[in-house]
Amino acid sequence: MQAGQLLIMTKMETEQNQTDSALPAVRRAEILRLVKQLGQITVTEMSARFEVSLDTIRRDLDTLADQGLVSRIHGGAVPIDSMASADLPFEERINAHQIAKTNIGRAAARLISPGETLIVNGGSTAVSFAASLGDLQRLTIVTNNLSLPAAIPSSPVSGLYLIGGEIRSGARVTVGPVGFIGTRQIVADTAIIGIGGITEDGISTSQIEEAAMMADMISAARRTIVIADKTKFGRLGFAVVAPLDQLDVLVTDEEPAGELKVALEAAGVRIVVAS
Amino acid sequence: MQAGQLLIMTKMETEQNQTDSALPAVRRAEILRLVKQLGQITVTEMSARFEVSLDTIRRDLDTLADQGLVSRIHGGAVPIDSMASADLPFEERINAHQIAKTNIGRAAARLISPGETLIVNGGSTAVSFAASLGDLQRLTIVTNNLSLPAAIPSSPVSGLYLIGGEIRSGARVTVGPVGFIGTRQIVADTAIIGIGGITEDGISTSQIEEAAMMADMISAARRTIVIADKTKFGRLGFAVVAPLDQLDVLVTDEEPAGELKVALEAAGVRIVVAS
DNA sequence: AGATACCATGCGATTTAGTGCGATATTGCC
DNA sequence: GGCAATATCGCACTAAATCGCATGGTATCT
Numbered sequence: 204m205q206a207g208q209l210l211i212m213t214k215m216e217t218e219q220n221q222t223d224s225a226l227p228a229v230r231r232a233e234i235l236r237l238v239k240q241l242g243q244i245t246v247t248e249m250s251a252r253f254e255v256s257l258d259t260i261r262r263d264l265d266t267l268a269d270q271g272l273v274s275r276i277h278g279g280a281v282p283i284d285s286m287a288s289a290d291l292p293f294e295e296r297i298n299a300h301q302i303a304k305t306n307i308g309r310a311a312a313r314l315i316s317p318g319e320t321l322i323v324n325g326g327s328t329a330v331s332f333a334a335s336l337g338d339l340q341r342l343t344i345v346t347n348n349l350s351l352p353a354a355i356p357s358s359p360v361s362g363l364y365l366i367g368g369e370i371r372s373g374a375r376v377t378v379g380p381v382g383f384i385g386t387r388q389i390v391a392d393t394a395i396i397g398i399g400g401i402t403e404d405g406i407s408t409s410q411i412e413e414a415a416m417m418a419d420m421i422s423a424a425r426r427t428i429v430i431a432d433k434t435k436f437g438r439l440g441f442a443v444v445a446p447l448d449q450l451d452v453l454v455t456d457e458e459p460a461g462e463l464k465v466a467l468e469a470a471g472v473r474i475v476v477a478s
Numbered sequence: 479m480q481a482g483q484l485l486i487m488t489k490m491e492t493e494q495n496q497t498d499s500a501l502p503a504v505r506r507a508e509i510l511r512l513v514k515q516l517g518q519i520t521v522t523e524m525s526a527r528f529e530v531s532l533d534t535i536r537r538d539l540d541t542l543a544d545q546g547l548v549s550r551i552h553g554g555a556v557p558i559d560s561m562a563s564a565d566l567p568f569e570e571r572i573n574a575h576q577i578a579k580t581n582i583g584r585a586a587a588r589l590i591s592p593g594e595t596l597i598v599n600g601g602s603t604a605v606s607f608a609a610s611l612g613d614l615q616r617l618t619i620v621t622n623n624l625s626l627p628a629a630i631p632s633s634p635v636s637g638l639y640l641i642g643g644e645i646r647s648g649a650r651v652t653v654g655p656v657g658f659i660g661t662r663q664i665v666a667d668t669a670i671i672g673i674g675g676i677t678e679d680g681i682s683t684s685q686i687e688e689a690a691m692m693a694d695m696i697s698a699a700r701r702t703i704v705i706a707d708k709t710k711f712g713r714l715g716f717a718v719v720a721p722l723d724q725l726d727v728l729v730t731d732e733e734p735a736g737e738l739k740v741a742l743e744a745a746g747v748r749i750v751v752a753s
Numbered sequence: 754a755g756a757t758a759c760c761a762t763g764c765g766a767t768t769t770a771g772t773g774c775g776a777t778a779t780t781g782c783c
Numbered sequence: 784g785g786c787a788a789t790a791t792c793g794c795a796c797t798a799a800a801t802c803g804c805a806t807g808g809t810a811t812c813t
Binding site: 262277 | 761763764770771
Binding site for chain 1: 798799800801
């Protein structure tokens with residue numbers, strides 16, 4: 204290897220050492236994450252990203268497809284449920300990952316009291332949370348999540364507000380100022396935040412504008428509940444949102460371990476493990 | 479923000495730019511979704527939307543038809559059940575209604591020039607309109623319609639903004655101040671307004687807040703295009719939005735008659751009948 | 754330690770899927 | 784009947800998938 208490449212390697216260390224010399228299983232896990240995040244990947248893209256041959260990626264995708272984690276299509280792969288909703292009835296939409304998110308959503312919903320005002324951000328975990336609010340009453344909900352109004356039971360909600368702003372191509376969230384509905388400033392009891400990653404340094408996500416909104420949401424609420432499945436542990440996104448001590452509760456599907464657990468306890472974050 | 483994060487951002491953007499075009503199977507799934515939503519699509523529209531040749535779309539439709547997912551017709555395709563249940567007069571009527579809306583949407587789309595800024599309101603006719611914008615470019619669209627982002631082709635849109643505000647239970651629109659995105663005031667070239675009813679006294683709808691928004695939309699735009707199928711003729715909703723002389727164009731599926739026609743001509747409203 | 758089996762990987766050759774283009778036939782409409 | 788839009792067919796070309804095989808590393812057993 205040459206000196207110039209070494210220099211670049213060093214700069215990109217945080218992101219690159221996940222992808223460059225990854226073990227096969229780690230690479231497949233990363234591919235799975237990318238499929239879900241982007242909605243669609245091609246064999247060529249993944250080959251370039253992980254610097255392995257096209258064949259290796261194809262074998263990876265075939266493996267993931269055998270496990271029912273992605274749908275294999277000519278040229279790449281898509282998330283398992285993205286086509287099921289189109290052609291097939293919703294039989295096969297349930298996989299282990301989905302169940303975990305549903306459990307996390309339910310556990311988070313139990314932390315909410317009737318009459319609260321909530322701020323909810325984008326992401327599928329947040330949708331699972333919203334779908335579990337059926338037992339509560341008189342809630343006021345503010346969100347930037349376009350999928351949420353369809354998922355939410357209508358009975359417990361006395362007010363549902365969408366944050367206005369730009370919609371990036373393909374995204375299901377708006378990007379805009381959090382603190383205002385129209386021109387009126389708002390304050391909430393609880394912020395429910397789905398994230399891209401959590402480490403001892405704080406919570407993070409992959410989109411810079413999303414990170415800014417999440418930080419605003421946390422500021423606009425008196426209490427912050429982060430919802431994250433175990434795959435988010437130790438993952439550091441590009442944009443850091445907030446340190447752990449700004450959080451009040453972490454709802455997840457598995458007890459954190461090691462440095463993360465120590466840091467969470469030190470920051471006084473209550474940990475709720477969904478069963 | 480720190481320099482290191484900026485560096486990584488730049489790297490990320492380069493990689494995600496490759497995700498522009500849809501994989502073949504994804505394209506077919508998207509076509510299927512659009513057929514179901516719009517009730518009818520043409521080969522030409524899909525070709526413009528996905529930026530592939532007419533032949534490719536024809537083969538896609540043939541494939542979907544072989545799988546029994548759509549019915550192939552000359553020039554395009556329709557949902558599979560729209561012809562199967564043709565013996566039931568009720569279903570037939572609904573479908574005919576849907577086709578009328580699609581045709582109106584297309585005719586309205588032809589009145590738009592590249593680079594325009596549009597304000598679009600709620601309703602299914604507006605969704606059909608948005609789905610027909612594939613030939614245009616550099617559009618900026620502002621809407622309160624939650625169904626619109628999913629229906630709109632991504633290629634012609636340079637900016638898509640959602641008006642923030644309250645979401646009434648079950649509705650797919652927001653109710654909020656039109657003139658602002660966040661805290662910035664906006665002005666548009668054209669307002670595209672779907673309505674509840676039109677008489678010689680003006681246009682109207684059944685929701686009072688919706689009427690206020692429609693009036694604001696008309697005020698915020700230099701030109702107003704009203705889209706309404708013939709069932710809206712002579713119907714007077716609960717809340718009157720505006721008199722006819724505030725309108726510029728009416729796009730519909732049948733030439734108005736009687737007093738309405740006279741009043742429209744007197745008000746200088748151009749009438750476009752979709753074929 | 755050494756031999757063996759196993760796994761992941763990459764490469765080349767072949768097969769298949771997807772795409773676009775031109776020429777010709779068909780359809781729908783006036 | 785004539786015209787324009789749409790379909791169909793055959794063809795060439797590219798991207799992707801498949802298969803067999805060789806390589807290098809790792810784990811396992813003796």
